[in-house]
Amino acid sequence: MRPFTYLSAPDVTTALRAIATEPGARLLAGGTNLVDLMRQDVERPTTVVDISTLPLDEVQELPAGGLRIGALVRNSRLAAHPAVRSRYPVLSQAVLSGASGQLRNMATVGGNLLQRTRCPYFADGTAACNKRDPGSGCAAIGGFHRGSAVLGTSEHCIATHPSDMAVALVALDAVVEVQSLRGTRRIPLAELHVLPGDTPDVETALDPDELVTAVELPALPVAASSRYRKVRDRASFAFALVSVAAAMEVADGTVTAARLALGGVAARPWRAHLAERALVGAPATEEDFRRAATAELATAVGRPQNAFKIELARRTVVATLHQLTTEGGAA
Amino acid sequence: MAEVELRVNGTSSRVQLDPRVSLLDALRERLRLTGTKKGCDQGACGACTVLVDGERILACLALAVQYGGREITTVEGLGRPGRLHPLQEAFIRFDGFQCGFCTSGQICSAVGMLAEHRAGVPSVVTPRLAATATPLSEAEIRERMSGNLCRCGAYDGIVDAIQHVAGVDDRAATAEPAADR
Numbered sequence: 001m002r003p004f005t006y007l008s009a010p011d012v013t014t015a016l017r018a019i020a021t022e023p024g025a026r027l028l029a030g031g032t033n034l035v036d037l038m039r040q041d042v043e044r045p046t047t048v049v050d051i052s053t054l055p056l057d058e059v060q061e062l063p064a065g066g067l068r069i070g071a072l073v074r075n076s077r078l079a080a081h082p083a084v085r086s087r088y089p090v091l092s093q094a095v096l097s098g099a100s101g102q103l104r105n106m107a108t109v110g111g112n113l114l115q116r117t118r119c120p121y122f123a124d125g126t127a128a129c130n131k132r133d134p135g136s137g138c139a140a141i142g143g144f145h146r147g148s149a150v151l152g153t154s155e156h157c158i159a160t161h162p163s164d165m166a167v168a169l170v171a172l173d174a175v176v177e178v179q180s181l182r183g184t185r186r187i188p189l190a191e192l193h194v195l196p197g198d199t200p201d202v203e204t205a206l207d208p209d210e211l212v213t214a215v216e217l218p219a220l221p222v223a224a225s226s227r228y229r230k231v232r233d234r235a236s237f238a239f240a241l242v243s244v245a246a247a248m249e250v251a252d253g254t255v256t257a258a259r260l261a262l263g264g265v266a267a268r269p270w271r272a273h274l275a276e277r278a279l280v281g282a283p284a285t286e287e288d289f290r291r292a293a294t295a296e297l298a299t300a301v302g303r304p305q306n307a308f309k310i311e312l313a314r315r316t317v318v319a320t321l322h323q324l325t326t327e328g329g330a331a
Numbered sequence: 332m333a334e335v336e337l338r339v340n341g342t343s344s345r346v347q348l349d350p351r352v353s354l355l356d357a358l359r360e361r362l363r364l365t366g367t368k369k370g371c372d373q374g375a376c377g378a379c380t381v382l383v384d385g386e387r388i389l390a391c392l393a394l395a396v397q398y399g400g401r402e403i404t405t406v407e408g409l410g411r412p413g414r415l416h417p418l419q420e421a422f423i424r425f426d427g428f429q430c431g432f433c434t435s436g437q438i439c440s441a442v443g444m445l446a447e448h449r450a451g452v453p454s455v456v457t458p459r460l461a462a463t464a465t466p467l468s469e470a471e472i473r474e475r476m477s478g479n480l481c482r483c484g485a486y487d488g489i490v491d492a493i494q495h496v497a498g499v500d501d502r503a504a505t506a507e508p509a510a511d512r
């Protein structure tokens with residue numbers, strides 16, 4: 001690890017000033033991703049701004065019925081929060097399906113959203129990787145890409161966004177609040193992560209001087225009936241091959257509301273609008289669920305090692321929606 | 332260099348540390364508390380699990396400077412020869428290890444995990460998330476302990492040991508008034 005200056009930010013303004021004035025500054029929250037990547041020499045901050053003690057660690061009720069989740073709320077606290085468990089169970093399940101108990105005690109909401117890809121070449125300094133070293137090529141295309149994405153990729157990068165939590169949040173219409181010395185703005189979570197295109201090194205809509213302060217969830221009655229389903233190589237403590245965040249309401253056998261997002265298969269947390277459109281108004285049958293999933297996956301591009309993810313995603317969508325109709329949500 | 336107050340197992344020490352030093356290296360190399368082990372040094376094995384303010388974390392991904400002033404407990408602080416922690420005793424009785432390399436992490440993790448369970452924290456295998464209490468079934472233990480790998484494959488013994496201690500806990504919980512716990 002390269003030497004750096006450590007600064008523990010006593011308040012938000014100090015943190016904002018540090019990242020606004022020092023191009024080499026990086027924010028440190030739980031550290032579970034940043035410290036790991038610094039040790040692998042992928043992240044090379046000259047200053048590490050520790051924000052872990054800032055008072056952004058509360059979950060609050062919003063007047064209109066939603067929730068405001070501070071950026072420094074620990075993943076374990078978020079998953080265990082009674083309002084999340086009863087009103088947004090998909091979020092609780094998504095967080096609980098990620099990493100391990102120890103990591104969830106350290107990891108924060110902001111850090112989870114902004115964690116970097118787990119593409120093995122990204123962390124391997126000797127490999128070509130456009131995300132880590134723009135213009136160097138992409139070792140995953142033509143190399144090991146069993147875990148890579150099938151949606152939203154480009155010829156320059158086929159990496160997935162690894163977060164489980166973000167998949168639930170994008171299904172729930174979450175909005176991210178960000179702050180800089182220039183002011184505060186709100187970004188729909190669906191627009192926080194950007195597709196790789198020909199600049200895979202640009203991963204988010206954030207400017208370098210911006211800090212995520214909170215994530216807001218709107219009041220969303222359909223979310224009470226929701227689930228997260230994650231398919232992976234072992235039963236626990238592994239990243240997703242495919243995951244599905246789903247919320248659905250059915251009346252008299254017809255879908256009246258649906259929220260669907262996919263993880264493990266896409267360059268960013270993937271909101272499945274096409275599938276949602278196909279679902280609402282259609283009968284709640286497995287055949288219709290399959291049709292909706294197929295509509296979403298029509299543009300998927302599989303490669304020799306990861307083409308299996310397309311059919312796996314289709315089946316996981318069907319299974320999750322079917323479980324919602326038979327057993328209801330996870331609350 | 333930064334001056335850091337490390338409070339470990341009830342003892343406080345002031346040490347000068349390069350901010351790059353992990354909590355794991357500070358414990359092992361500076362304080363000579365070598366019970367906590369380094370397996371992968373990247374968050375993937377759980378051998379470095381310690382408790383901070385009663386919660387389990389991974390010392391390998393923690394910068395020591397970030398944990399100044401916090402109450403850290405390592406396996407050395409849980410029990411000692413002749414006065415073992417109930418989980419330490421149970422790991423011996425139920426063959427919860429072979430080589431022992433993962434064991435201190437397993438035990439610290441189990442202490443933290445049982446506290447989480449007592450506090451009503453659900454897991455991804457909890458059937459009804461909105462329920463306030465879940466029985467600690469074998470499936471729950473395996474899921475909640477999945478961050479601790481054991482290369483010797485002593486998992487069955489580990490689960491038995493934890494189940495034994497959790498059962499004792501449950502019986503004590505129903506026998507004693509809640510305020511004592």
Ligand SMILES: Cc1cc2nc3c(=O)[nH]c(=O)nc-3n(C[C@H](O)[C@H](O)[C@H](O)COP(=O)(O)OP(=O)(O)OC[C@H]3O[C@@H](n4cnc5c(N)ncnc54)[C@H](O)[C@@H]3O)c2cc1C
Nearest residue numbers: 029030031032033034098099108110111112163164212374
């Ligand atoms: C072995 C292992 C297994 C894992 N498995 C999973 C899994 O199955 N599913 C899953 O979803 N995740 C998994 N993770 C990833 C884990 O969830 C993330 O590492 C964690 O959520 C990051 O949060 P943090 O607070 O520790 O972030 P940090 O490491 O502190 O920060 C990560 C990044 O976010 C930036 N950042 C942090 N907070 C803010 C903020 N408020 N504003 C702006 N920028 C900010 C930092 O500068 C840094 O670039 C795993 C990690 C490990 C090590």
Ligand code: SF4
Nearest residue numbers: 119129130138157158
């Ligand atoms: S897929 Fe993206 S992250 Fe992986 S090697 Fe290619 S450019 Fe790098």
Ligand code: FES
Nearest residue numbers: 370371372377391
């Ligand atoms: S050494 Fe920390 S998790 Fe492996």
Ligand code: FES
Nearest residue numbers: 429431481482483
């Ligand atoms: S006892 Fe050998 S690794 Fe677990």
